[in-house]
Amino acid sequence: MQQRTWQALGRVPSGAVQQAWSRINLVRLVTIRPATEADQPTIRRLVREARINPMNLRWPNFLVAEEDEEIVGIGQVKSHGDGSRELASMVVVPGRRGQGIGAAVIERLIALHPDTALHLTCRKDLVGYYERFGFRRVAVTEWTPFFRRSIPIVNLFVRRFGAEIIVMRRDA
DSSP: OOHHHHHHTTOOOOHHHHHHHHHHHHHHTOEEEEOOGGGHHHHHHHHHHHTOOOSOOOGGGEEEEEETTEEEEEEEEEEOTTSOEEEEEEEEOGGGTTSSHHHHHHHHHHHHOTTSOEEEEEEGGGHHHHHTTTOEEOOGGGOOHHHHHHHHHHHHHHGGGTOOEEEEEEOO
């Protein structure tokens, strides 16, 4: 709701209330739907632009957040050869970050997989964000075979840039 509308109502909310209301209105305009084959090029482009893992980008695994026929966010749950499932490829276009779109995609993906333990990998600085959705950081001893094989190699590269990739899990 815009400032003048609040003033017309005779009250102006605090900054936090106004910001929360704006997020609710912005997310309400976004439709979250299963991806289609026509979305595949956009999925690949968004993942490439976000510089995240470009492996296993199969459109049937994705949900997309769309506004005015433009994709503004994506995410998927993908399967690994060891039977583990991973919440992955979470991207919100830069101009729409911080507006609840990513959270809405995550919540819908979790809801679509209620009886499944979900893993994810993220930068260490994003652990708190994913904890909001019930994910917890897991010790190396709890990693599935897929993560035991891949994450040490990934961390060899990202540590050069001062980053670390963390494995998290959300139980069914």
